[in-house]
């Protein structure tokens with residue numbers, strides 16, 4: 001009987017399979033109910049007690065070997081099967097997931113596009129700034145609270161190195177080196193020393209606009225802002241300007257756009273007023289022109305500034321500003337295909 005076991009083992013060792021059918025044949029021959037192993041176990045009952053130990057061990061070893069061998073052969077076909085899937089060029093391909101643009105990029109690009117159509121080019125400035133470009137040249141009085149560490153991130157106190165709190169600093173840089181006419185927008189990141197909540201963050205993004213030329217009036221500003229709002233929020237959008245104050249513009253205003261969600265009837269997004277505040281604007285203060293080397297008797301101009309997060313929140317119905325900075329793919333994936 002030991003000889004028979006040896007022969008079967010040799011047969012198994014040299015067994016090959018050209019197809020899955022061959023593996024199945026091997027399985028039937030060795031480990032099915034009527035296979036060789038069952039027969040061996042049957043014969044085992046008649047083995048003399050002295051031989052039982054050796055024969056029993058041999059049969060068990062053969063069984064383990066048979067199972068391993070058959071599994072190995074089967075696996076080799078399964079793997080080959082997978083390779084066949086990949087090399088079959090007629091099969092439809094695996095769906096490839098396309099990335100999405102960040103909602104802030106979508107809105108920034110849209111704003112750049114809208115102003116690009118009416119001749120505004122794009123300029124950028126540094127995020128790490130000095131007091132002159134962020135405050136002094138913009139006519140901030142020395143005691144203005146924005147100059148306080150409470151409101152602004154200072155990197156160094158004297159000479160002042162700080163993170164810009166608004167993109168108006170780029171106005172100054174552009175006016176200092178470009179003779180009018182100027183017609184530009186400045187997108188960029190800004191920083192404020194604020195507690196982080198659903199509505200406020202210590203970093204966010206703005207787009208600033210600046211136009212300097214001869215005979216520029218407040219009516220020009222109003223017309224451009226109306227054009228912008230209708231492009232961004234739809235043809236039916238209305239705007240209203242409320243008097244306001246900024247050190248660098250005179251007169252100054254805040255602009256509201258009619259609520260695009262309820263169409264001006266009043267809802268919880270516009271808190272029942274029908275209006276959404278989206279930007280600050282005004283005529284560039286003559287002091288600022290003088291500080292930047294532009295003759296205020298010859299030139300006038302307007303400036304405006306808006307927060308990109310705020311506009312993205314209104315456009316996409318996002319209720320928490322922190323979502324923009326968490327990079328949760330479940331949030332970001334929702335914008336695939338938007339732009």
Ligand code: PHE
Nearest residue numbers: 166168280281282303304305
């Ligand atoms: N810089 C202002 C702000 O951050 C916005 C603004 C820009 C206002 C230009 C008027 C003119 O709130």
